Structures are given as C-alpha cells and as structure tokens.
Amino acid sequence: MFKDKKIVFLGAGSMAEAMIAGMSASGIVKPAQITVSNNSNTERLKQLQRKYGIHGVPKEELCYENMDVVILAMKPKDAENALISLNHHLRPHQLVLSVLAGISTSFMEDLLPYGQQVVRVMPNTSSMIGESATAISPGKHTSQQNLSIAQRLLQCIGEVFIINESQMDIFTGIAGSGPAYFYYLMEHMEKAGQSGGLDQETTRQIIAQTILGAARMIQEQEESPEVLREKVTSPNGTTAAGLEALSKNGGGKAISRAVKQAAQRSKEISAQLETKKLKVI
Numbered sequence: 035m036f037k038d039k040k041i042v043f044l045g046a047g048s049m050a051e052a053m054i055a056g057m058s059a060s061g062i063v064k065p066a067q068i069t070v071s072n073n074s075n076t077e078r079l080k081q082l083q084r085k086y087g088i089h090g091v092p093k094e095e096l097c098y099e100n101m102d103v104v105i106l107a108m109k110p111k112d113a114e115n116a117l118i119s120l121n122h123h124l125r126p127h128q129l130v131l132s133v134l135a136g137i138s139t140s141f142m143e144d145l146l147p148y149g150q151q152v153v154r155v156m157p158n159t160s161s162m163i164g165e166s167a168t169a170i171s172p173g174k175h176t177s178q179q180n181l182s183i184a185q186r187l188l189q190c191i192g193e194v195f196i197i198n199e200s201q202m203d204i205f206t207g208i209a210g211s212g213p214a215y216f217y218y219l220m221e222h223m224e225k226a227g228q229s230g231g232l233d234q235e236t237t238r239q240i241i242a243q244t245i246l247g248a249a250r251m252i253q254e255q256e257e258s259p260e261v262l263r264e265k266v267t268s269p270n271g272t273t274a275a276g277l278e279a280l281s282k283n284g285g286g287k288a289i290s291r292a293v294k295q296a297a298q299r300s301k302e303i304s305a306q307l308e309t310k311k312l313k314v315i
C-alpha cells in the first residue's frame with residue numbers, strides 16, 4: 035500500500051519526530067520515503083535527517099508534486115499561513131493529514147483547493163515507540179480508500195480509532211494530552227518514593243512497571259477499572275488508605291477536570307481560528 039508513496043511532514047517539532055520515529059521503525063514505510071520540513075530551523079532538519087535517515091528539506095526547496103501524503107505538524111497558530119501557501123501547490127490526488135489540535139476538517143477544506151481530501155488526526159507522543167492512541171476523522175471529500183490509507187499509515191505508530199469529528203475535542207483531552215497526565219502522576223509518585231527512601235532510578239522503574247501492568251490488565255482482562263480497583267483494595271488496608279487520601283484531596287475530580295479542560299481548550303482553539311479565518315476568505 036505504501037510502496038513508493040512519498041510522505042511529507044510540514045513541521046519538525048516533537049510530534050513530527052515521534053511520528054517519524056514510529057513510522058521508520060515499523061518497517062512499513064522506509065525512511066527514504068519520508069521528508070520533513072519546517073519554518074526556518076535548518077539545523078533541526080539536519081538533526082532529524084542524521085538520526086532517522088529521512089530527508090530534511092527547507093520549505094523553499096520542497097517539491098510539492100512528488101508528495102502523496104502531506105502531514106501538517108506545525109502549531110495551530112501557524113496553520114492558516116501554511117494552508118494558504120499549500121493551496122497553490124496541491125493536486126486533487128494528494129491526501130492532507132493534520133495532527134493539529136483544534137483544527138477542523140472544514141477549516142482545512144476552506145483554505146485548500148476545492149475537493150481536497152483531508153483527514154484530521156490526533157496522535158500522541160507515544161507514537162515514538164509505536165504505542166500511540168490515535169484518532170482519525172475524514173473530511174467531507176475524503177474517499178473510503180484514502181481513509182483506509184490514513185488508517186493503515188497511522189497504525190505504524192499505534193492503535194487507530196476512527197471517530198466522529200465532534201468527538202475529537204474530548205479524544206484530545208484524553209489521549210492527545212493524556213501522556214502528560216501520566217507523566218505528572220509519575221513525577222509525584224517519584225518524589226514520594228524518594229522521600230520514602232528509594233533512589234530515583236529504582237522508583238522510576240517501579241512506577242513504569244506498575245502503570246504498564248495496570249494498563250495491560252485493562253487490555254487483557256474483561257473487567258472494568260472499577261472492578262480491578264476493588265480487587266486491589268483490602269478492607270482497612272493500605273490501598274483503602276491511599277484512595278481515601280486521593281479522594282479527600284479531590285483526586286478524581288482533578289482528573290476529570292483536566293480532561294474536560296483540555297477538551298475545552300481544543301474547542302476554544304477551533305473557535306478562535308474560525309473567527310480569524312472568516313476575515314481571510
């Protein structure tokens with residue numbers, strides 16, 4: 035499916051690198067098929083080229099007619115300019131994927147040539163090791179075949195969920211931003227471990243294995259998080275004491291608020307960009 039297909043990343047930041055690393059390691063896409071470009075940081079392009087054996091090409095030197103899949107990976111604030119400058123170069127057969135938080139398929143379609151096939155994507159940085167939870171939603175002109183191409187390509191970096199675009203904000207709150215919540219949790223567990231007498235490195239490995247084990251239990255046992263939690267919790271035992279402290283300190287509420295707040299921010303980004311775009315078209 036991807037033999038000879040040329041994939042181009044516009045944006046060379048942490049998300050692009052995570053996807054490039056995952057795709058290159060998958061063996062499904064060869065590094066030589068991948069090109070990365072950015073706004074101005076040529077040193078960064080050289081670094082990615084050396085590290086992954088891909089092509090790092092400055093924006094002004096990109097050869098647009100050779101691209102099969104264009105992946106937008108700049109910050110949302112830079113999307114409008116990027117789409118406007120792509121408009122003159124794209125051809126109908128070229129598929130545009132965007133990993134930008136808050137950028138809707140209609141936002142892209144309005145700034146690209148009429149009928150351009152686009153797919154909105156929300157990956158996370160675990161793409162780096164092929165463990166992303168990625169959502170995709172097609173635009174209104176996107177064929178089933180191109181949606182399948184996007185799905186297959188993104189399976190190189192982890193699990194892919196095809197969702198309704200109206201669910202993209204909440205997906206972003208859970209999975210796009212999600213790794214950061216777990217790292218935050220780990221930072222705090224690590225500090226507690228150290229103050230309890232464990233060294234940092236050992237604590238880190240213990241926490242990672244604990245989170246990995248809990249995640250795999252959810253994937254492999256047909257039981258809900260609630261049931262699994264109850265199985266850990268002995269009456270009047272250590273876990274009950276820990277959970278009580280979590281609950282008393284607003285732990286559950288804080289987690290739920292974090293997800294909702296991130297989803298809300300995704301909605302706000304969309305709304306702000308829509309207002310700005312209306313002045314352009």
Ligand SMILES: NC(=O)C1=CN([C@@H]2O[C@H](COP(=O)(O)OP(=O)(O)OC[C@H]3O[C@@H](n4cnc5c(N)ncnc54)[C@H](OP(=O)(O)O)[C@@H]3O)[C@@H](O)[C@H]2O)C=CC1
Binds near residue numbers: 046112
């Ligand atoms: N980080 C994450 O966990 C996730 C991020 N995302 C999305 O990915 C996108 C990128 O995030 P992240 O990698 O963290 O951002 P970074 O700030 O790390 O990278 C942004 C990149 O975009 C480049 N850029 C800016 N304007 C243009 C342009 N017109 N054409 C080509 N490249 C351009 C920058 O180039 P230069 O350095 O030269 O200015 C830079 O390489 C965001 O939209 C974010 O919403 C989605 C899911 C998860």
Ligand SMILES: O=C(O)[C@@H]1CCC=N1
Binds near residue numbers: 135210211
């Ligand atoms: O923080 C952000 O806006 C991006 C999108 C999801 C994760 N990182």
